[in-house]
Amino acid sequence: MATLQELLDQRAALERQIEETRRNERAEAVAKVRALMSEHGLSLADLGGRSAGSPRTKSAATGGKVAAKYRNAATGETWSGRGLQPKWLKAALAAGRKIEEFAV
Incomplete structure (x- = not known):
């Protein structure tokens, strides 16, 4: 039977693997999206998003x-x-x- 410390070490190792796998899969997804955008000549504006350098603006709904x-x-x-x-x-x-009497 494993000790508490061994189990905690295993959990820490698994969490590191999970995080590394998550980063790798995300990087692969970003690369695929960029490749598709390049292939079809699309930009963020075409997708309805904002470019990384553009400032956020208040929407009319606010x-x-x-x-x-x-x-x-x-x-x-x-x-x-x-x-x-x-x-x-x-x-x-x-x-x-x-009401006209109160018009500014």
Whole structure:
């Protein structure tokens, strides 16, 4: 029967082999992909990816600030015109004021 230390040494050796095999298989896969890309004249842009040197850009889905279209002159609160109307604007419209009065 093997001792604990022998089993730990075997596990460490197996983990090294696993990692080395993983690196080798990954390198082979990368080489195959590069060969296919070269054979067919493809670039990363053709695959819909970004090139290694290009900076990451924010996608449109992440959203961003939108300029205010309406402003409450009394409080300075603003609304971009997107989403639900703020309470201050709803109250003013209910009181008979026109939305054009708040346009920036």
